[in-house]
Amino acid sequence: MSFRNKIIVITGAGTGIGQACARRLAAEGARLVLIGRRAAMLEAVAAETGGLALAGDAASSDDWQRMLVSILQHYGAIDGLVACAGGMGQGDILQTDDAQWQQAMAANLGTAFASARACLPALKQRRGSIVLLASIASLAAGPGVCGYTTAKHGLLGLMRSLARDVGPDGVRVNAVCPGWVRTPMADEEMQPLMAHYGDSLDQAYQRVTADVPLRRPAEAHEIASICRFLLSDEAAILTGASIVADGGASIVDVPTLAFTRI
Template structure:
C-alpha cells in the first residue's frame, strides 16, 4: 500500500488524527501538504515529516485560493485529500447561539466542503481520492452537542454527494467514523469526568468505553492506518462508504445493557 511520491493534502494536520496521518504517510514516502490554523504545531509535524506548511482556515475559500497556488507551485498535483479539521459545536439547541452554530458548521462541515471543492480539479486530473473525518456522532446523537452532531451527520451527505458526482471522473470519496480516539481534543473532553469522579485521564477513558465491546478508545495511529488504506490503490473500488472505527460502540443495543448486570 505504498504512498511513495503521492501528494496528499491533510487539513487539521497539527495534532491528533491529522498528525498521525502525516507521520504514517511520510513514512511511506508521500509528499505532504500540512494545513491548519496554528503555525507552531504544523511546523513541529513538518520537522518530522517534511512537507509544505500552509497556515490558515480550511473553511475559507479565500485562504484556499492561496493554498492552491502554493500547492501547484510546490508539487504540481494532488493525489489525495484527508480532511481532518474539525471540533466545536458543544451545547444543546437552546444553549447554542447563532455564532456558535455557525462556528460548528464551519469547523466540521465547511472545512471539508471548501477543501474538497478546492482540491477536486487536481483530484480529477490525478484520479485521486478524498477521505473525510466524520465520527460516530455522524450516526447517533450524544448529549449537548447539537452543532457538532448536526455537522457530522451532514458530512456523510457530503461524502455521498461527492462520490456520486465525481466518481465518473475517477475520484473516490469516503468517510471514516471513529468513536473515542486518544487525541489532545478528546483529552480535553475527559476533563469534566476527571473532575467529577476524581479520576486520572486513563480512568476517564476507561469510563467512556466501559460498554464498548473492545473496552478501549482508539489510538490516533489506528485511524490513520484506515485513512492510509482508503487513499491507497488497494481501496480502488471503495467509494461513498462510511467506515466505522469505534471498537464496536455503535453496534451495542443500549436498551439491553441492563440485562448484562443481572
C-alpha cells in the first residue's frame, strides 16, 4: 500500500473524478481530506473512505484558513493535493456577463490557486506533490464555453508557474487533461444532445466520441489512476507535465475527418 499514512487533500471530492480519486487512494492506505461545497455528498464519501470531510469553497481564502486549521489539527501534515474542484463556464463572449465570467474563473482556476497556496507551506515540509485537474479544454476550444476554456488554459499556466517556483523545495506539480469522462457533470452536458437527437445517455456519449480514436469516454476511475501515479514516488522525476488522457481525441487532424466518411 504505497500511500499508507500519506495525507492527501482532494477538492471536489464529493462526486466525479474527485470521488474516484478518494476511493483509489483510500484503497492504497491514504488518509484523506475531502473538500467540497456539498456536505451530504462529502459525508457519504467520508463514510466509505474514512476521510475527513470539510465543507467549504475551495476558491475562498477565508474558507481555506478555517479548513487548514482543521487539517493540521487532525493530521498534522499534508503530503499531496489533488485539485479536482471545477465547473462549467457556458456561453460565448457575448453571452457571458461579468458575474458568469468571474464564476467560471473562480470555479476552474481560483479553486486550484487558493488550494495550492493554502497547502504549499505544509507540502514543502513533506516534499509533497500537487495534481491539478485540467482538461483538453486547456489545449483547444470547444464551442460556446468561453469562460471554461479560458480558465482551463490558465490552469496549465498556474501549474507551470508553480512547478518552476516550488521545484527547488522538492514539491512536484503536474496536471491531467482529460477528454470526455463519464461523471454527473458530463451527464448534464449530454442533455442537449439527448433532447435534440432523441439519444439515450449512452448514445450521446457515443456521439461525442465518434471521432475519438478509442471511441469511448473515460471512466472516472481511469483518471483517478493517473492522478494516483502522479502523486506517487513512481513519478518522482515528473514535474511541470501535462498528461493528456482523452482517448486520443487531441491527436485527430480535424480537416481530414471528411475522408473517414468516404
